[in-house]
Structures are given as structure tokens and as C-alpha cells.
Amino acid sequence: MLSHILTATAYADPAFQTPCLTTGNNVIDMIINAGPMVKVILSILIGLSIACWSVIVLKYRMIRRANRESGEFMALFRQRKNYSSLYRDSERLPDSHLAEIFRVGYAELSRVGKSMDSRNLSEVSANPEVLLENVERAIQGGMTAERQRLERFLPLLATTGSTAPFIGLFGTVWGIMTSFQEIGMRGAANLAVVAPGISEALIATAIGLVAAIPAVIGYNHFATRVRGIENEMSHFAADYLNMLKRDLMRKGRQEDTSHGQAPMQRLMVD
Helix, strand or coil: CHHHHHHHHHHHCHHHHHHHHHCCCCHHHHHHCCCHHHHHHHHHHHHHHHHHHHHHHHHHHHHHHHHHHHHHHHHHHHCCCCHHHHHHHHCCCCCCHHHHHHHHHHHHHHHHHHCCCHHHHHHHHHCCHHHHHHHHHHHHHHHHHHHHHHHCCHHHHHHHHHHHHHHHHHHHHHHHHHHHHHHHHHCCCCHHHHHHHHHHHHHHHHHHHHHHHHHHHHHHHHHHHHHHHHHHHHHHHHHHHHHHHHHHHHHHHCCCCHHHCCHHHHHHHC
């Protein structure tokens, strides 16, 4: 009977009731009542989460716009009358990766054609591989630049996905350490003393997972989309180079040059 009285008296002590009274039951209250170190860690995780969601939205819009404009460019490419008019039309599609590959190749072809005299152009028309090596190198450089543009900020998603859980775990460990220090100071270890501090500490792990899971999903999704776009650029570049080779050889075999134009010049306007 005496033990029941002592137990009831102990639980009635305000020192044991204080954690339950000062700590809220929802997530916002637990974040507000967390320790300074845990708040700093939560701020870092929330900032990373906002940054990752911004990257996800921007990348989704960028890739969707690039695919839409590339579809429009392919329609123009199939209906092309000559390369020069196609180049002018492609400038209306600045976000298309396929249009950018075409523009880079056409610019290099024009530059090399202007730097050669008529005799060299005739020789190149008979052996177009020499000229197309320069065009191919320019196209490879354009593909690399496009891939880098599409992959920009994706490392942030990968970094957040791999580090955010550990950052949150550090906040949890720190909060639990603080809770045990409070237990030692109060000299009591009942659930009413331990639970509020531990629940506040676990918020850090939860926020870390909230930041990491969308980042991992977003990174895997966009990395797959970028690889698909890279394959699409490779196929288009191969078809483009083959088409240039066929056109250049056909123009080179034509003995009659229209208006005194060299084969390379006629390739641009035909």
C-alpha cells in the first residue's frame, strides 16, 4: 500500500510532468522544441529538400521541352528542301538537342567549305571521309555539351539521396545524447522523461528520409532519360553523317555545276 502511494506521489511531481506539458504532439511542435543542433540539421535537410524539388521540376520541364522541340525538328528534317533553310528553321528550336547537333555539324561543314578552294573541294567530294572527320568531331563535341547541359544539377540529387539519411541520423544521435544527459541531470529514467526528447530526435531521421527518397527517385529517372536522349543523339548523328556523305558524293559526281558553284556550295543550297 505504501509503494502505491509513493508511486502516485512521484508521478504527481511537476518535474516528471514538465516534458509532456512543454512538448507538442505534432511534428511542428517537435521541431520547435528540438535542441539547437537538431534545428540546424533540420534546416540543412529542409534546404536540400527544397533544392532537390526545384531541380526535379526544372529538369522535368527542360527534358519535356527538349523532346517536344526535337520532335518538331525531325518533322522539318524529313521535309527539308536544303540544309541552309533547315538551319534557319532550326534556330527557332533552341532547346532541341537534335537541332543543336545539326547546327553544330552544319556550321563546321560551312566553315571547312569556305576555307577550301575549288580544287580541294572537288577532291573532298570524291573522298568525303576527309571532310566528314572534322564534322564528326564537331558533332561529338556538340553531343558532349548537350549531355552536360541536360545533366546539370543532377549530382545534387545524387548527393542528397546518399547523404541526407546520414545527416538525419546524426541529428537523431545528437538528440538522443541530449535526452540521456537530461535523464542524468534529473536522476529519473521513466518514459515521461525519455519519450519527448527521443521523439524530437527521430524527426531528424524522418526529414532526412523525406529529402533522400525523392532525390534518389528523381536522379534515377532523369539519368535514364538523359541516357535515352544521348542514344537518340548518337543515332541522329550517324544518320546525319551518312546523309552528308551520300549528298557530297552525288554532288561530286555531277560534272555540271550550277551557276559555277562548287560541290560543297551546292550541297548547302540544294
